[in-house]
Amino acid sequence: MIYIRTDMNDIIATGHVMRCLAIAEAARAQGEDIMFLLADPQACSLLDKHGFPYTILHTCWDDMDSELPIIGKVIEEQRIEKILVDSYQVTPNYLNALTQMVKTLYIDDLNAFEYPVNALVCYANYGKTFYQNRNYQRTNLFLGTQYVPLRRNFERCGKKQINPSAENLILLSGGTDKYNMLECLLESIEIKKYKDIQVICGVYYPKYDYICGKYSGHQNIHVYKAVQDIEKHMEHADLAVAAGGTTLYELCALGVPTIAYAIADNQLDNVKTFHKDGIIDYAGDVREENVVGKINSLLNLYYGNCKLRQQKSEKMQGLVDGKGAWRIAEILSQM
Incomplete structure (x- = not known):
C-alpha cells in the first residue's frame, strides 16, 4: 500500500493533487493499492471521480507540524510503511518526524531546506543542478524531466x-x-x-x-x-x-x-x-x-x-x- 499526503484548496490550487493523481494512477496500473491522506475534504470529489480512497485527518493544511500526533496515530492504526509527501507547507521538523516513522518520498521544486527524507524527486528542467550545495548522502535523489509526473494520456x-x-x-x-x-x-x-x-x-x-x-x-x-x-x-x-x-x-x-x-x-x-x-x-x-x-x-x-x-x-x-x-x-x- 502506498500512501500519499497532499492537499488542494483555493489558495494553493490543484497542482499538488493533480501530479499525485498521475503517480497514483501509474502505481495502481502496477498493481499497488493507494490511499490519500488529506487535511480536509477539499480534494474528496476529485479523488472520488478517479476512484481513490482517502483518509481525512481534520487538520490545518498550512500547519503540518500540528498534525504530527494525528498522522502518527493513523500510521500506527493503518500500519503505514511508506508515504509520498507533496506540499509546500512541510517543515524540517515535520519531515524528520515522519521519516522516523515511515519511509518517505518528497516531491520538491523549491529547495527550501535540506529535506530529511529517504527519497527526493525534483522533476524540473533545472533539477539536476538544483541541489549542488546540499549534502544528501542519506537521501536518494531522482532529478530531471524524466520524472515529470504526467497522466498516461x-x-x-x-x-x-x-x-x-x-x-x-x-x-x-x-x-x-x-x-x-x-x-x-x-x-x-x-x-x-x-x-x-x-x-x-x-x-x-x-x-x-x-x-x-x-x-x-x-x-x-x-x-x-x-x-x-x-x-x-x-x-x-x-x-x-x-x-x-x-x-x-x-x-x-x-x-x-x-x-x-x-x-x-x-x-x-x-x-x-x-x-x-x-x-x-x-x-x-x-x-x-x-x-x-x-x-x-x-x-x-x-x-x-x-x-x-x-x-x-x-x-x-x-x-x-x-x-x-x-x-x-x-x-x-x-x-
Missing part, C-alpha cells in the same frame, strides 16, 4: 502536426487565475484572427460565468472549467499561452508551441530555464510587469512562422516522454 504522444498558421489557440492559467490573466488576454488579443480560442479555467476560477457571458457572442471562443481531458484540448491547439507550472510539461509532451508567464516564485526557475534553453518563450512575471503586450508580440511572431513552431515543438517533445509518473511509482514500490 501524455505518454507515447505522436509527433505534433504543425499547421501553416497558428489558427487554434489555447489559454491556460492554472487553478485560480489569481491575476486575472485569462480576461486580460481575451481583452487584448486579436480575437477575429483565430479560428478557435479555447479558454481553460481551473476549478477555483471565480469568473467563469462572467467570462462565458461576456464572450458568448463570439463563435470562436470556447470556455471550459476543470476539464478532465485536458490533453484533447491541448492536442487541438496550434499555440498555447500558459502559466509556468506542470502544465508546461504537459504541453511539452504533446509538442504544442507555448508562450509562458510566471505567477509565483516557484515558477521562475522553471520558465527562465525553458527560455534559456530555447524551448518555451518567457513573457515575464505578472506580479512585476505588464506581460500581456509581450505575449501579444510573441503571438504575432508565432502565428505565421511555421518553421519556428516546428523547431520549438521538436525541442519540447525531446524533453518530456510522459513516463515520469510511472518511474516515480516504481521508486515507491521498491522503497
Whole structure:
C-alpha cells in the first residue's frame, strides 16, 4: 500500500493533487493499492471521480507540524510503511518526524531546506543542478524531466502536426487565475484572427460565468472549467499561452508551441530555464510587469512562422516522454 499526503484548496490550487493523481494512477496500473491522506475534504470529489480512497485527518493544511500526533496515530492504526509527501507547507521538523516513522518520498521544486527524507524527486528542467550545495548522502535523489509526473494520456504522444498558421489557440492559467490573466488576454488579443480560442479555467476560477457571458457572442471562443481531458484540448491547439507550472510539461509532451508567464516564485526557475534553453518563450512575471503586450508580440511572431513552431515543438517533445509518473511509482514500490 502506498500512501500519499497532499492537499488542494483555493489558495494553493490543484497542482499538488493533480501530479499525485498521475503517480497514483501509474502505481495502481502496477498493481499497488493507494490511499490519500488529506487535511480536509477539499480534494474528496476529485479523488472520488478517479476512484481513490482517502483518509481525512481534520487538520490545518498550512500547519503540518500540528498534525504530527494525528498522522502518527493513523500510521500506527493503518500500519503505514511508506508515504509520498507533496506540499509546500512541510517543515524540517515535520519531515524528520515522519521519516522516523515511515519511509518517505518528497516531491520538491523549491529547495527550501535540506529535506530529511529517504527519497527526493525534483522533476524540473533545472533539477539536476538544483541541489549542488546540499549534502544528501542519506537521501536518494531522482532529478530531471524524466520524472515529470504526467497522466498516461501524455505518454507515447505522436509527433505534433504543425499547421501553416497558428489558427487554434489555447489559454491556460492554472487553478485560480489569481491575476486575472485569462480576461486580460481575451481583452487584448486579436480575437477575429483565430479560428478557435479555447479558454481553460481551473476549478477555483471565480469568473467563469462572467467570462462565458461576456464572450458568448463570439463563435470562436470556447470556455471550459476543470476539464478532465485536458490533453484533447491541448492536442487541438496550434499555440498555447500558459502559466509556468506542470502544465508546461504537459504541453511539452504533446509538442504544442507555448508562450509562458510566471505567477509565483516557484515558477521562475522553471520558465527562465525553458527560455534559456530555447524551448518555451518567457513573457515575464505578472506580479512585476505588464506581460500581456509581450505575449501579444510573441503571438504575432508565432502565428505565421511555421518553421519556428516546428523547431520549438521538436525541442519540447525531446524533453518530456510522459513516463515520469510511472518511474516515480516504481521508486515507491521498491522503497
